[in-house]
Amino acid sequence: MKKDSKIFVAGHRGCAGSSIVSELQNNGYSNLVLRTRSELDLVNQQDVFEFFKKEKPDVVFLVAVLPCGASNVAQRADFIYENLSIQNNVIHASYVNDVKKLIFFGSGYMYPKDAVNPLREDCMLTGSLEYGAYSFGLAKIAGSVMCESYNLQYGTNFITLALNNLYSENANFEFEKSRVLPALVRKFHLAKLLQDGRVDDVLLNLKVNSINEANAILAKHGISKESVEIWGSGRVRREFIHAKDLALASIFVMENIDFKDVANKEMQNTHINVGTGVDYSIAEVANMVKDIIGFNGELKFNISKPDSSMDRLMDCSKINNLGWKHTIELHEGIKMMYKAYIVSAGGGANNSKIVISSIKQSYYERVA
Numbered sequence: 001m002k003k004d005s006k007i008f009v010a011g012h013r014g015c016a017g018s019s020i021v022s023e024l025q026n027n028g029y030s031n032l033v034l035r036t037r038s039e040l041d042l043v044n045q046q047d048v049f050e051f052f053k054k055e056k057p058d059v060v061f062l063v064a065v066l067p068c069g070a071s072n073v074a075q076r077a078d079f080i081y082e083n084l085s086i087q088n089n090v091i092h093a094s095y096v097n098d099v100k101k102l103i104f105f106g107s108g109y110m111y112p113k114d115a116v117n118p119l120r121e122d123c124m125l126t127g128s129l130e131y132g133a134y135s136f137g138l139a140k141i142a143g144s145v146m147c148e149s150y151n152l153q154y155g156t157n158f159i160t161l162a163l164n165n166l167y168s169e170n171a172n173f174e175f176e177k178s179r180v181l182p183a184l185v186r187k188f189h190l191a192k193l194l195q196d197g198r199v200d201d202v203l204l205n206l207k208v209n210s211i212n213e214a215n216a217i218l219a220k221h222g223i224s225k226e227s228v229e230i231w232g233s234g235r236v237r238r239e240f241i242h243a244k245d246l247a248l249a250s251i252f253v254m255e256n257i258d259f260k261d262v263a264n265k266e267m268q269n270t271h272i273n274v275g276t277g278v279d280y281s282i283a284e285v286a287n288m289v290k291d292i293i294g295f296n297g298e299l300k301f302n303i304s305k306p307d308s309s310m311d312r313l314m315d316c317s318k319i320n321n322l323g324w325k326h327t328i329e330l331h332e333g334i335k336m337m338y339k340a341y342i343v344s345a346g347g348g349a350n351n352s353k354i355v356i357s358s359i360k361q362s363y364y365e366r367v368a
Contacts, residue, residue, distance in 0.1 A: 001029075001058050001101065008033040008057035010042060010090055012063030016105065018170045019243035020061050020250055028250060033057055043085040052093040060102040061250060062090050062143075068109065068136035069179045073306060074133045078353035083139035089127045091146050095156055097176055099256075103250055106144050106271055108239075108312040116187045117197045118277065121162070143272045152267055155365035159253060159262065160248075160271035164312050167333065167341035168243030174242075181240065183266055184286055187221060187228050188293040194218075194225035195295060227298040228290070232307030234283030234299070239313045241274050242328040242336075249274045252324045261322065275314035276326045277347035285330070292334055327365045 001007070011017040012034045015176065021032060033055050033357035040051055042064050043295065066075070066082045094102045109234030111119045124144070129137040140162075171182040186205075193202045199211060207216050223230020253272065262270045280288070286299055316325075327347060328336075 003028050004058065005029070005058040005100075006031050006033060007059050007061070008055065009061045009063060010035075010086075011062070012065060014065075015166055015168050015171050015243050016094055016246055017061070017063040018158045019168055019247040020063060023247040023251055025243065030064055042089060043082055043203065045085070045089050048089040048093050048355045049096070052097040052099075057094075057252060058100050060090065060094050060099050061254070062104045065105065068107075068133045073132050073140050080135035080139050083136065084142060087139070087146060088145040091143070091150065091158065091252060094158070095150050095154055097315055100157065101254060102147070102156070103254055104143050104157040104158060104160045105141045107137065108142065108162065108164040108314065109133040110162060110271075111137075111312070111360075112339070113310045115260065117311055117313040118312060119273065120315045121271055121318060122272070122315075123268045123274055132306065135180075138161060147266065148270055151263075153341065154201050157259050159257065159259060161250060161274045162314070163241055163246060163274045164239040164314060165241070166246060167240055167337060168242055168355070169337050170243065171337065173341060174363050175217075180238065180282065180285070180335065181334065182291070182341075184230075185293070185334070185341055187223050188289050188295045189338070189342065190218065190223050191297060192293050192295045194223070195297065222300065222302065225297065227300050228286075228295065229285050229300045229302050231302055231305035232282060233303050234286065234301045235281055235311065236307060237279045237281050237311040238285070238328050239277075240285075240333070241326065242273050242333040245276075245326040245328050246274060248326050248327075249319065251304070253319075253322075257322055262318070272319050272322075273314040273316050274324075275316050276329070277316045277320075278330070279311065279313040280330065288331060288333055289338075292331070292338060327344045345353045 007029060009017050009021055009032060012021050030045050041047055064086050066078055068079055075279045107118065109130065110124050112123065113130040114127050115123045144160040144229060147160050150156045150158055156215055165180060167181040172178050173182045175183065190202060190205060262272060264270060311334050
C-alpha cells in the first residue's frame with residue numbers, strides 16, 4: 001500500500017472503520033474512498049459491482065458488518081443474510097476489479113464453543129459453534145474461507161483478521177444497539193448522575209422531558225442510584241481490543257504482511273488473530289468501569305438475561321511474531337472512552353472537567 005493508493009474503507013462510520021480512517025489519515029494516506037450506506041448499499045450486488053467498476057480501488061478494508069451482541073442476538077436471519085451478502089459482493093468485486101490487497105474482519109465467534117483458550121487460528125472448524133451466535137459465526141467463517149479460496153484459485157492477496165470485543169470512543173452507546181463496554185459505561189454514568197442528584201443531566205442524557213419517562217427507561221435497564229443491573233452471571237470471560245489498536249494492526253498487516261507470509265502447508269485457517277492476549281470476567285470489567293466512573297452502589301447480576309456459555313481469548317502469537325503488539329490496556333481504554341462520552345453525549349457534559357479530574361484510582365493500582 002502506497003501513500004497515494006486508492007483506499008476503500010467499507011463501513012467507515014463504525015467503531016472499527018472510523019478508527020482505520022483516522023489512523024490512515026494520521027499516517028499520510030489521503031486518497032480514501034468512503035461511502036455511507038445510503039450512498040452505497042453493500043448488500044446490493046449490482047450497486048457494489050458498479051461502484052468497484054467505476055472507482056477501481058487499489059486496496060480494501062472490509063469492515064462493514066451487522067455485528068452480533070446480546071441486544072440483537074435474535075437477528076439470526078439478518079446476521080447470515082446481510083453479512084454473507086456484503087462479504088460475497090465486496091470480495092468478488094475486489095477480485096474482478098484487480099484489487100491489490102483486501103483485509104476482511106472475522107470474529108471470535110468463528111471458533112468452536114468448546115475450544116480451549118487461548119483460541120488458536122488452527123482450531124477454527126474443529127467443532128460446533130456457540131448457538132446464540134451460530135449464524136453470525138458461520139457468516140464470518142465463510143468470509144475467511146472465501147478469502148483463502150480466492151487467494152488459492154485466483155492469486156489474490158486477501159487476508160482475514162479475527163478479533164473479539166471491540167471498543168472505542170466512537171462506540172454506539174444506545175442501549176438497544178450497544179455492546180458490553182459502552183452499555184456498562186452509560187449505565188454507570190447514569191447511576192452516578194442519580195447518586196449525585198443531577199436529575200436534569202439524566203433527562204438530558206436520556207433525551208426525555210419528564211422524570212416519569214426517565215424512570216421507565218432506567219427501570220428497564222436496571223439503573224438506580226443504589227445499584228446497576230448486569231446481564232448474566234458475570235463469570236463469562238472476554239478479551240477487549242481498542243479500535244485504535246485494531247486500526248494500527250490492520251494498517252501494519254496491509255503494509256507488511258501478504259498471504260504468502262501466513263499460508264501454511266494445509267492452506268487452511270490462514271487468518272490472523274488480533275487482540276491483547278488478556279481476558280477479564282464481565283464482573284471484573286463491570287467493577288473496573290464502576291471504579292473509573294466513581295459509582296458507589298451495588299452490582300446486581302441478572303442470570304435470567306442472555307449470558308454466553310463461551311469464554312473467548314485470542315492466541316495472538318502469530319501476529320506478535322509478525323511484528324505487531326497492542327499498546328492500549330483495558331483500564332486506560334475505558335478511561336479514554338468515558339472521557340469522550342461525557343463530553344459528547346450530554347448528561348454531565350457541562351461538568352466534564354470535574355468528572356474527568358475526579359476519576360478514581362483504579363482497582364488494579366490500589367491492590368498492586
